[in-house]
Amino acid sequence: MDATVKRKLRSPKSARPPPLQPLEPAHESDGAHLELRIWLRLLSCATRIEKSLNARLRKEFNTTLARFDLLAQLARKPEGASMSEVSNLLMVSNGAITALVQKLEADGLIHREVDSEDRRTFRLRLSQDGAKEFGRMARRHEEWVIALIGELSPVAQSDLLQHLTLLKRRLDKHA
Amino acid sequence: MDATVKRKLRSPKSARPPPLQPLEPAHESDGAHLELRIWLRLLSCATRIEKSLNARLRKEFNTTLARFDLLAQLARKPEGASMSEVSNLLMVSNGAITALVQKLEADGLIHREVDSEDRRTFRLRLSQDGAKEFGRMARRHEEWVIALIGELSPVAQSDLLQHLTLLKRRLDKHA
């Protein structure tokens, strides 16, 4: 936003192609279509949060969100996962996983062993160190997220979650 | 989704550090804190939309969201903007703008002229070609966004916008 994002603001919109300045200036809150305004807000919220989390992960743990996310996926899969599984879970391309995994393995946070059944695939698992380190990071990460979003009232939170869940379902169908 | 998502799914969480497996597996919808679940949904929605828009921009216009966003900011500033202004608007670092601007200038979509008042700064403006090209992209971009988000009912949309706006305000205060 990528997310991050970190990362961006999105665009306004034009209704027709008029004279000199072919596009209406369109401030974030004016006549633009509702959908566009939702998208802009959604993206800027996600970007801000992502940047904030990324910066703190770097400061406190000298790591990144990408690495944290990969560890998080392995943490909930004691049986391990293949590169492709992980790349699907993280919604990034297979190629992106390779370098990430190489470094995490070099840092001793994960193990990578050839699958006994299918020699094309690797099984990735958290190492003991990896599990410990992830535990520390996860606790702080949760505190940060709660601090960022927790300012919304519980009612606003559950409304927001509902709407985002609905949106996600529609997006899934689309794809 | 940055986020590009691009980009990503975020993490679960543990409540305390128990025996063997120090972390609860935590599926996306179970006992995790509301804030965490909101963040995960928010990020995955933003990532999906961002990837979708990026892919279509590449296919139809052979460009990217980053370039489109930069053009969009210039489109609403006929008086032009400095590199720093643009980097603030897009919420990316100054360094990221340099290469982007160089390519857009090489492609003839924007002009870059030294400011007459302050020779440290450049004024960036859309060229005629740039304005035309941006107009075409913007129209398609809007259609795509409407298609992606428009499946929500108008009521759900305006609720969602309200909540995101509230969240954004809180995030602004935080920073």
Place this chain on the structure above:
DNA sequence: CAATAACGTTTCATACCTAAAATATCATGT
């Protein structure tokens, strides 16, 4: 059982991001 299709992973070229250091210009106070 060999050709071929499908799958899992890596490699490559390209793009974008950041933070920090380097450079260049302006603005001030003495």
Place this chain on the structure above:
DNA sequence: ACATGATATTTTAGGTATGAAACGTTATTG
């Protein structure tokens, strides 16, 4: 004038994303 500091941009080094091509490993099937 001049050192000092603030501002604007570029450069550098490092991390991560993509899509496409290449490869090795299975699976299928005529």
